[in-house]
Amino acid sequence: MVDTLSLFFNDQYMPHGHCFIWYPGILWTTVVADLLVALAYFSIPVCLMVLVHNDTLKKFKTLFVLFSAFILLCGLTHVIAVYNIWNGAYGIQAVVKMITAIVSIATAIVLLKIVPQLKNIPSPSQLAEALEQVHTEQLKNQAGEIFKFSTELLPTGVLIIDENQCIQVVNKKVENTFGYEKDELIGQPLSILLHTHLRALHSTIVSEFVFNETKQHSMAQGRIVTGRCKDGSSVSLEIMLNTHMFLDQKMTFASINNVDESTSESRLYFESTNRIKRAINATNDGIWEWNFVTGSFWHNDQLVNILNPACLKISHFNEFISFVHREDKERIKAAINSSILDHRSFELIFRVSGPQNNYLWIKMRGEAMYNADQPVLMSGLITNIHEQIILENALIEKTNFIEKIHDNSLSGLYIFDLIVKTNTFINKEYTRITGYTLSDLAKIQKRDGDLMALFHPDDIDRMLKHFDDVYENQQSTIDYRFKHKDGHWFWCSSRDALYEIKDGLPTLMLGTFFDITELKIKEERYKSLYLEFNTTYDLAAIGIINMDKSGEFIRVNKYFYDMLGYDKKLIDGKSIVDLIHDVDLDYCKNEFKELLNKNKVESVFEKRLIKKDGTAIWCNFNISTVKESDGYIKYFIAVIENITDKRSAQEQIQQSNVALERFAFNASHDLQEPLRKINLFGESLSNRLVGKLDDPDARYELDRILNATTRMSEMVKGLLQLSRFGREKFIFEPILLSEILESIKEDLSNLINETGAQIELISDVNLEVNKIGFMHVLINLIVNAIHYRKPEQKAEIKICGKLKEDAIEIEVIDQGVGFSNEYAEQIFEPFRSLVSRHKSGSGLGLSICKTIIEKHQGLISARFDENVGTIILIKLPR
Numbered sequence: 001m002v003d004t005l006s007l008f009f010n011d012q013y014m015p016h017g018h019c020f021i022w023y024p025g026i027l028w029t030t031v032v033a034d035l036l037v038a039l040a041y042f043s044i045p046v047c048l049m050v051l052v053h054n055d056t057l058k059k060f061k062t063l064f065v066l067f068s069a070f071i072l073l074c075g076l077t078h079v080i081a082v083y084n085i086w087n088g089a090y091g092i093q094a095v096v097k098m099i100t101a102i103v104s105i106a107t108a109i110v111l112l113k114i115v116p117q118l119k120n121i122p123s124p125s126q127l128a129e130a131l132e133q134v135h136t137e138q139l140k141n142q143a144g145e146i147f148k149f150s151t152e153l154l155p156t157g158v159l160i161i162d163e164n165q166c167i168q169v170v171n172k173k174v175e176n177t178f179g180y181e182k183d184e185l186i187g188q189p190l191s192i193l194l195h196t197h198l199r200a201l202h203s204t205i206v207s208e209f210v211f212n213e214t215k216q217h218s219m220a221q222g223r224i225v226t227g228r229c230k231d232g233s234s235v236s237l238e239i240m241l242n243t244h245m246f247l248d249q250k251m252t253f254a255s256i257n258n259v260d261e262s263t264s265e266s267r268l269y270f271e272s273t274n275r276i277k278r279a280i281n282a283t284n285d286g287i288w289e290w291n292f293v294t295g296s297f298w299h300n301d302q303l304v305n306i307l308n309p310a311c312l313k314i315s316h317f318n319e320f321i322s323f324v325h326r327e328d329k330e331r332i333k334a335a336i337n338s339s340i341l342d343h344r345s346f347e348l349i350f351r352v353s354g355p356q357n358n359y360l361w362i363k364m365r366g367e368a369m370y371n372a373d374q375p376v377l378m379s380g381l382i383t384n385i386h387e388q389i390i391l392e393n394a395l396i397e398k399t400n401f402i403e404k405i406h407d408n409s410l411s412g413l414y415i416f417d418l419i420v421k422t423n424t425f426i427n428k429e430y431t432r433i434t435g436y437t438l439s440d441l442a443k444i445q446k447r448d449g450d451l452m453a454l455f456h457p458d459d460i461d462r463m464l465k466h467f468d469d470v471y472e473n474q475q476s477t478i479d480y481r482f483k484h485k486d487g488h489w490f491w492c493s494s495r496d497a498l499y500e501i502k503d504g505l506p507t508l509m510l511g512t513f514f515d516i517t518e519l520k521i522k523e524e525r526y527k528s529l530y531l532e533f534n535t536t537y538d539l540a541a542i543g544i545i546n547m548d549k550s551g552e553f554i555r556v557n558k559y560f561y562d563m564l565g566y567d568k569k570l571i572d573g574k575s576i577v578d579l580i581h582d583v584d585l586d587y588c589k590n591e592f593k594e595l596l597n598k599n600k601v602e603s604v605f606e607k608r609l610i611k612k613d614g615t616a617i618w619c620n621f622n623i624s625t626v627k628e629s630d631g632y633i634k635y636f637i638a639v640i641e642n643i644t645d646k647r648s649a650q651e652q653i654q655q656s657n658v659a660l661e662r663f664a665f666n667a668s669h670d671l672q673e674p675l676r677k678i679n680l681f682g683e684s685l686s687n688r689l690v691g692k693l694d695d696p697d698a699r700y701e702l703d704r705i706l707n708a709t710t711r712m713s714e715m716v717k718g719l720l721q722l723s724r725f726g727r728e729k730f731i732f733e734p735i736l737l738s739e740i741l742e743s744i745k746e747d748l749s750n751l752i753n754e755t756g757a758q759i760e761l762i763s764d765v766n767l768e769v770n771k772i773g774f775m776h777v778l779i780n781l782i783v784n785a786i787h788y789r790k791p792e793q794k795a796e797i798k799i800c801g802k803l804k805e806d807a808i809e810i811e812v813i814d815q816g817v818g819f820s821n822e823y824a825e826q827i828f829e830p831f832r833s834l835v836s837r838h839k840s841g842s843g844l845g846l847s848i849c850k851t852i853i854e855k856h857q858g859l860i861s862a863r864f865d866e867n868v869g870t871i872i873l874i875k876l877p878r
Contacts (some may be wrong), residue, residue: 012417012507013088014424016081024392027085034078041075044068063114066107073100157256162249165190165206177237177258179230195228209241210252224259286382288366290317292375306362306384307352325351325359332364340368340375349385361389409512412492415499416509418467421450424508433492433515435485456481456489466496471506474498479516491520543619543640549596551575554635563642565612576638581608581616588621595625596633606643617644732856735771737801737810738764744779757786757795765801765808767876773852777860778812780845781872785814804878812872818864827862 020026045068077100080093157177160169167185175182178193185192190206191199202225227237236259243252286303290296297317304314307323314320321329328350339346345367351359366380412430414423422445426438436444445451455463459480469476475497481489492513500508537544543560545553552575561571564579580588584607591603602624608616620641626634741761745752752759759782767774782797789795795814802809819827828850846862853860858876865871 010088010091010420012419013090015084015086015088017085018425023396031082031085034082038075038078038082041071041078045072063107063110066103066110070100070103070107073103076100157254157258159190159254159256161190161206161252161254163210163252165203165252167192168251174256177229177235177256178227184230193227195226195234198226206241206252210243210250213243227256284384287379288320288382289377289379291377292368303382306360306382323352325353327351336366336378339366340378343368343370345380349389360384360386362386411512411514414511414513416496416511418470418506418509420445421452423451430513433490433513434482440485454483456483467509470496470498470509479520490515490517492516543638543642545576545638545640547576547636547638549633549635551577551592551636560640563611563617563640564609570612579609581610584608591621591623592636595623595636598631598633601625606647609640617642618647619643732768732770734766734768736764737761737767737799740767740771740775740778741799744775744782748779748782751783751786755786755789755795757782757789757797759797759799762798762800763802765803765810767801767808769856769876770852773855777849777852777874780849781812784845785812785816785870788816790815790817806878808876808878810874810876812874813869815869818866818870819862821864824862824864828860 017027048064048068048071073096077093077096080089080096083089084093155173157173158169158171159167159174162168167188167190170180170182170185174180174185178185191203194202205223223239225237225239227235229235238257238259240255241252242255243250245251284302284306286299286306288297288299288303291298295316297314297320299314307314307320321332324332332348332350335346335348345365347363347365349361349363352362353359361384363383363385364380365382366378368375369377369379409427409429412433413425413427414430415425416422417424423438423441426436426441431437441451444454452460452463462478463480466476466478466480475495477493477495479491479493482492484490493516494511494513496509496511498506498508499510500506537555538558540557540559543563544557545560546555548554552573553571556568556571558568561568564571577585577589587605588607591600591605594600595603602622604620604622606618606620609619610616620643621638622640623636623638626637628634738761741759745759751757778799785797786795793815795816798811798813800811800813802811828846850860853874853876856876858874860875861873863871863873
């Protein structure tokens with residue numbers, strides 16, 4: 001219950017001034033308007049309570065009291081509204097409004113009840129008839145009452161005596177002058193007001209004037225007499241007498257003026273006038289008065305100083321208007337006319353020409369005086385507010401700039417109340433990021449008491465510590481999870497600082513924040529990748545090292561120091577130079593130099609490293625540089641593979657291959673002679689048996705023997721070629737593909753002419769190859785294309801050269817019988833043929849082509865496309 005009352009009557013809510021961003025024009029207009037309305041509301045109950053004492057209206061006292069209370073409470077709501085511009089006591093305002101509502105309802109109920117009584121009030125005709133009855137009696141007393149009332153209003157003393165010089169009437173001025181009460185003078189002789197030695201003479205002079213009244217008489221023109229006050233003191237008086245008939249009696253009217261008091265009042269008036277002049281001269285405001293009757297325009301010196309010091313005097317209002325900016329002249333005229341029509345003052349801000357012919361901003365106030373609703377005078381003030389307007393415009397510009405920053409900021413902005421734990425201000429980006437408006441947050445705060453439910457439960461303790469850090473250090477930064485309006489959690493990063501401190505207690509905190517959910521996801525991913533990288537780096541089955549530009553180790557994985565027999569402590573502090581074999585050191589240093597000079601992007605070579613025990617191992621080095629964005633080399637990364645066993649195996653294989661090639665060469669060379677004799681004697685036997693051998697089977701078998709020996713001879717020749725190309729060291733030379741093709745066409749001219757084959761070069765390319773070896777490859781491919789063409793069709797062969805980024809590609813395409821793509825790799829194996837045995841061939845042609853291309857460090861492959869044909873693709877390194 002206490003918490004509820006505390007929240008209800010809390011004055012820490014957002015002041016109403018925030019609604020119009022403390023703009024002075026709106027703020028002070030609102031304040032002045034509310035105060036004037038409140039003043040009017042407070043004055044009305046006073047008048048009503050005065051009226052209720054009238055005997056006629058006493059029976060309506062309850063209604064008057066309720067109306068007074070209702071109007072008084074209305075005025076109070078306006079006063080509280082002024083207070084709430086700088087404070088937030090909306091609970092008190094709500095209570096006052098509720099009381100006002102209750103009193104207003106009660107007033108309406110009472111008014112409804114007495115409406116029948118109000119209907120019984122006499123009509124004007126009935127009232128006039130009743131008044132006429134008493135009119136005659138009132139007339140008798142009315143003249144005397146009016147006369148007495150009139151004498152009280154006169155600024156001089158008035159004393160009336162009868163024919164016997166007895167006092168009949170005195171006004172208040174006479175009482176104050178002589179010190180008597182009215183009852184003490186009425187009926188007394190006039191001599192009571194004179195000193196003893198003057199009474200006889202004064203009585204004679206008065207009697208002479210009364211019975212022989214002339215305008216030249218001393219008592220008519222004003223006689224100076226010394227009077228006697230009640231306390232016996234003397235007073236100098238100027239007395240003038242007049243006689244008149246009053247109520248059928250001749251009365252003498254005496255006008256008494258205190259000479260000493262008049263002199264004192266004149267002096268006071270003079271001093272007051274000088275004081276006003278000094279105050280006017282001390283102010284920087286211009287004062288003016290415009291006489292509508294004569295058209296004259298009066299002003300003080302400050303007014304021309306504001307407008308133009310070179311101007312000595314402005315004698316007419318139109319002259320003043322001539323100084324006004326042309327765009328503001330009509331506004332001034334309209335404001336003055338409206339002020340005169342509505343009988344109210346006016347206030348206007350406009351521009352006038354300044355001292356250097358620059359326009360200045362001034363504020364003009366004025367109010368008219370009327371005679372029978374006709375304006376006769378208008379007067380007012382003119383204030384130079386140029387600097388104020390400049391400052392206000394600058395403030396408005398800065399305010400608009402700040403508002404644009406708020407509205408277009410890429411970060412969420414907020415003001416957080418540290419007392420009630422809620423936001424009192426947010427910008428558009430805050431709403432875009434979180435989904436909440438300020439009213440949404442207010443509802444949550446009202447429901448839950450604070451906004452802590454929007455923070456992830458796991459982050460609450462850190463948030464509270466964050467608030468403590470803000471208290472202690474004036475600012476703090478934190479990453480935390482926040483609940484979006486649609487229910488999901490997102491990560492945000494906030495930077496908060498104290499914004500307001502009251503009585504030494506931090507009350508408001510200003511903060512900015514960003515949605516960093518994607519960054520958090522990436523951060524977690526990077527952590528995972530970093531962990532995976534470290535694991536891969538350390539557990540890789542190959543040596544990985546990071547080196548600075550001098551070759552010293554920055555980081556070494558476990559495999560590397562295990563490979564060399566070191567532990568991590570012993571490998572630290574060493575460089576790659578310390579581990580390279582002396583024979584290979586110069587070569588390695590030269591490779592590092594090439595990398596540092598940016599002549600190479602990476603370096604791949606095989607050299608030896610020295611193990612801890614002094615033995616050497618062969619390693620494959622792959623070294624590349626890691627660079628900054630500006631191309632500056634940060635460090636080297638090297639992948640090192642132990643190839644000692646592999647190199648030993650390669651040497652053994654190489655030795656085996658050499659022995660095998662030597663055996664194949666010798667075997668193929670030795671087989672040539674038996675085959676030649678078999679073929680020679682076979683052909684001789686076949687020739688002798690022509691027409692003598694009638695057995696067809698014997699003839700068939702003899703032909704098969706001859707064909708087999710021919711095929712065997714071609715295979716032996718193929719083996720010799722394969723052996724020769726495998727052993728031969730190639731010398732490369734630059735040459736165009738078109739040049740090689742022209743030589744091939746010349747060598748195969750008979751075959752081409754006989755078969756009608758068509759060979760077309762689609763695109764040419766520069767090559768760097770062994771000319772004899774590469775010609776053998778293309779001849780083999782072209783002969784195969786002609787040999788394995790489709791029946792009854794001419795061979796069509798297309799050759800296309802392509803220059804790629806890292807390779808040169810040559811395609812040889814023909815429309816032959818083709819093959820199944822599942823055997824695309826097998827056709828390059830020795831003695832492998834996928835066509836009919838009726839087609840002659842050794843089965844070594846494509847194997848020889850593969851050997852030659854591999855000697856060029858290239859690749860050769862084949863595939864079949866029904867729409868294109870057989871495609872042989874050769875890739876050579878650039």
